[in-house]
Amino acid sequence: MDAELRRHFDAVLDDVLRELPEPVHRLLDDVPMYVDDYPSRKMMQRLHLRDRRQLCGLYTGIPLGQRSVEHSGVLSDAVHLFREGILALATDRRGRVSERELRRQIRITVLHELGHLHGMSEAELNALGY
Secondary structure, eight states: OOHHHHHHHHHHHHHHHHHSOHHHHHHHHHSOEEEESSOOHHHHHHTTOSOGGGOSEEEESOOGGGOOGGGTTSOOOEEEEEHHHHHHHHBOTTSOBOHHHHHHHHHHHHHHHHHHHTTOOHHHHHHTTO
């Protein structure tokens, strides 16, 4: 990915994160967010994906409602965002990235992955528009 596009994406991400409500900021204080250009090959294999642009984000960890003392020593929660997947959704047929759509897709992806932290399923998140 081109360095200028990466910088632009990250600047838009920062703007979107600043606009999110305080409860979301508190969650993000406790859950690290990693931003990569695309998912690793291992991640792609585990999720049975062929095109790395299919994945915009991923929550890893144990949802809050499913935790117990038996989960001590398990890797901590994390939210992963993937620039390529989000940019693919924000790009029109002519190859231009829509600023408005980029902001929208970043917001949706962050909230979607935080929804998984709270134990929400794909169907529940889709019904909410995430």
